Amino acid sequence: MLSVSPPPSLPLRHHHNRRLIRHRNHRVLFAIRSSSTSSIQESVEEKTAREKNLLSSELYSATPFPSIKEAKRVILVRHGQSTWNEEGRIQGSSDFSVLTKKGEAQAETSRQMLIDDSFDVCFSSPLIRSKRTAEIIWGSRKVNMITDSDLREIDLYSFQGLLKHEGKAKFGAAFRQWQIDAANFNIDGHFPVRELWGRARNCWNKILAHESRSVLVVAHNAVNQALVATAIGLGTEYFRILLQSNCGVSVLDFAPRVDGGDGSPYICLNRLNQTPNSPVAAGSSAGRKTSKRIILVSHGATQRDTEATSLYSGNQPMNMLGIIQSQKTAELLLDLNVSTIVSSPMNACVEMATTICRVQEAADCLGADCVPRYVEMKQIQELDVNNWLLTSNWLHGVQPGFLNRFEDEALSALWEQSGKAWQSLLKELSDESKPEKIVVAVGDPAIHIALMGHCLNLTADWMGSFHLDAGSISVLDFPDGPTGRGTIRCINYTAHLGRWSIPITRSTIDDEEF
DSSP: OOOBOOOOSOOSSOHHHHHHHHHHTTOOOOOOOOSOOOOSOOOHHHHHHHHHHHHHHHHHHHSOOOOOSSOEEEEEEEOOOBHHHHHTBOOTTOOOOOBOHHHHHHHHHHHHHTTTBOOSEEEEOSSHHHHHHHHHHHTTOSSOOEEOGGGSOOOOGGGTTOBHHHHHHHHTHHHHHHHHOGGGOOBTTBOHHHHHHHHHHHHHHHHHHSSOSEEEEEEOHHHHHHHHHHHTTOOGGGTTTBOOOTTOEEEEEEEOOTTOOSSOOEEEEEEEEEOSSOTTSSOEETTEEOOEEEEEEEOOOBGGGGOTTSBOOOOOOBOHHHHHHHHHHHHHHTTSOOOEEEEOSSHHHHHHHHHHHHHHHTTTTTTSOSSOOOOEEEEOGGGOOHHHHHHTTOBOOOOTTGGGGSOHHHHHHHHHHHHHHHHHHHHHHTOTTOSSEEEEEEEOHHHHHHHHHHHTTOOGGGGGGBOOOTTOEEEEEOTTOTTSOOEEEEEEEOGGGGGGSOOOBOBSSOOOOO
16 A cells, blocks of 8 residues: 655756757757667667657647645556456447456556545546446545546547457558557558647646646556647657556656746656556557567665755665665566676665675575576676766755756766666666576666666756655567567556555545645
């Protein structure tokens, strides 16, 4: 059961504002990076396509949101498993499927996760599968839910109701484009993903205009992806990149401008796709099987984490809470056969990596495997942010958007260092002798946020859009291998920490300011 905690104090500045100013002054600098480990220079066509994609995201980030007077936390939940999910049928915005027994159970699990919540309002899709999920989570609350047709699932027109193999047989090339180039997919004279992004922006206008501080939104896979992407300024090319599982919970923090004026709020993705089941369980990424995976593990709490009023004081070991977090994380990862653990040389990171390794290699004794496992452990200097934090005069306390507190020069240094670390991780993942490869990287939340930026082919300006807590895990899948595009299965997952997990919403008894 998770109590609700408020978003913390406002960041000092925000990437959305920086990107907006640069775009309007026609001085946008595209720092485009590839996930590929190849040193071959991109072709003109590839570079043009990548610049077009990043320009799409720059344009989305340049479109302002309505201003807000108070901080607002929005919790997105996808509906539970439906009958058409179970059948593998294309649902779109049709309304013929209902929740399965498993879907009802998933919704009940989400209700228990949010049982101490003090939501002010619930927005729901009008479709049966979503509305029923919302009713289960909302429970006996007296405030009426608001249904909004813009929260319905993506409109897929003639595709709706077909089994996937039927869609492939009937529509051929169009179905193939839906699979590999959804952003430009056209059917019955419509571009469904582009339309969806427009609806998502419209939803945010209504949600932010509502007089509430804690908002529950229950909707669908594609529309929740669009809500997350448009909130942090990402374009339609990010469809199927930020995954949304059945009853997965995502959290976005909106804070008013520091100067108190009108303009877009500060926005941070606090959490992505915290699911009722394990985030590392076997499954697909955006409908595709994946055999290559990077798991980013943020080191456990250290003594400095309890001294939020003092400047960063250097490399420290984990405290007792951090030790518990490392044990809980090792237990979660026991379900996977980890190939390699790469860590920063920082004490807390080495301690956590060692705990994970010992549990992995004891898998046979613990009944998780029938044979002993061997895990390769390495340290990568590029994952070490100790010197960077010391020279940045960081007043610690890892709060949503905390990277916005750093100057551009410091962020550029972190971004450059993380780029080298990212290439090292991709090199580890590209071992062709192992068709299935799982690499665990243990580091500081700051470097992991930057690594996720590289995975998404973003620039340093986006780093303030994401948040990670101590002891959290984030899962990056590569269904097309390490030279292909990565998908984000989850960000800042902490449910495995049990009673020590990080609350995802705001407590009914905690009336602190955001």
